Amino acid sequence: DDVSSRILSSLPIEFCCPICEDVIVGASVLGCGCARSSFCSRCIDDRLTSQSRESLTILGTDLDTIAEGYVVVDRKDVPGSSGARGGNDSNKCQLDTCHCPSCDAAVRSPPVPCHALDVAILKCVSNLSTEDADRGRFDGEAKDGAGTADKGADSSAAAASAVRAFQIRYYARLRERRTEVLLLRERRASEEREMREECLLGALIQAEEEQRATRRRRAWSKRGPPLRSFATRDGVQRENRGLQLLGEVFIMVAAAATAAILGVRISSGASKS
Ligand SMILES: [Zn+2]
Ligand SMILES: [Zn+2]
Structure with a gap:
């Protein structure tokens, strides 16, 4: 006024x-x-x-x-x-x-x-x-x-x-x-905190990966160098595919066994009644 x-x-x-x-x-x-x-x-x-x-x-x-x-x-x-x-x-x-x-x-x-x-x-x-x-x-x-x-x-x-x-x-x-x-100020601080946590998480993941890599290297050095066929990238992929196939076969066998057992039970139940 x-x-x-x-x-x-x-x-x-x-x-x-x-x-x-x-x-x-x-x-x-x-x-x-x-x-x-x-x-x-x-x-x-x-x-x-x-x-x-x-x-x-x-x-x-x-x-x-x-x-x-x-x-x-x-x-x-x-x-x-x-x-x-x-x-x-x-x-x-x-x-x-x-x-x-x-x-x-x-x-x-x-x-x-x-x-x-x-x-x-x-x-x-x-x-x-x-x-x-x-x-x-x-x-x-x-x-x-x-x-x-x-x-x-x-x-x-x-x-x-x-x-x-x-x-x-x-x-x-x-x-x-x-x-x-x-x-x-609070908003800025929380943004900074988030960024720091993200950085920390990234660093942790990297450290974990490095640790795993060194463990793998150590295991190899104990066992001796990996087989020549697996040393190449292609070889590793082949090994992985072999494992995958093995897993699939196992699952199929397990499924077949379950089905067979169930079939036997059902048929035995039907014959009883
Ligand atoms: Zn001015
Ligand atoms: Zn003003």
Whole structure:
């Protein structure tokens, strides 16, 4: 509302996000160097994602294709930038060169998170006083030419509650951001864990195979070298086929025996009745 925008204007302009026009939460800084190059992480990420999506739409690339599979766009085809990459995840869809939403300068590097700015903003908002709310008001009234207002007890109480409300809203947004970051971190950690487990499993399987191979080699060295006919790949295959045939014959014999026994039982049962 009006009071909160007055409080906001009493803060340094670098603390205000040019996209959402609110106090920055989770600061990210673009390298263009203009006065308004710091943003909320979420705001700038959303903006850059939509920038890259626009370029891809200009190219006539079907956005559904990007959602379905991995699409690589030819870098030189992207207008106004050095290139674009489309991933299967829309969040990964980012331009190599992005444009600052404030000054429209082309920036080659992605926005960098700035913890120091976060701390400075937190300190500044925590130390807001009723004068900050008042100062904005007096500035506004001075511009209107109305002069100074009377500093009554209820007006300063209203200013104090406005500052308090401003701080509460900021803290709530900070908490939300914190939850978001923790979730993101957790997801990344679980992805890394999965990858590590996969690597470990692969290594275990490889070790097992190597162990089996050395055991086989040892058995051969005890028995002496394998027969010449089995040494060739063809020979091994022949041996395997021989084993397979033997197995099949065994199964057939077993089946025939079972059938014979069953037949005898059934016929004996029939003769009894
Ligand atoms: Zn923002
Ligand atoms: Zn800029």
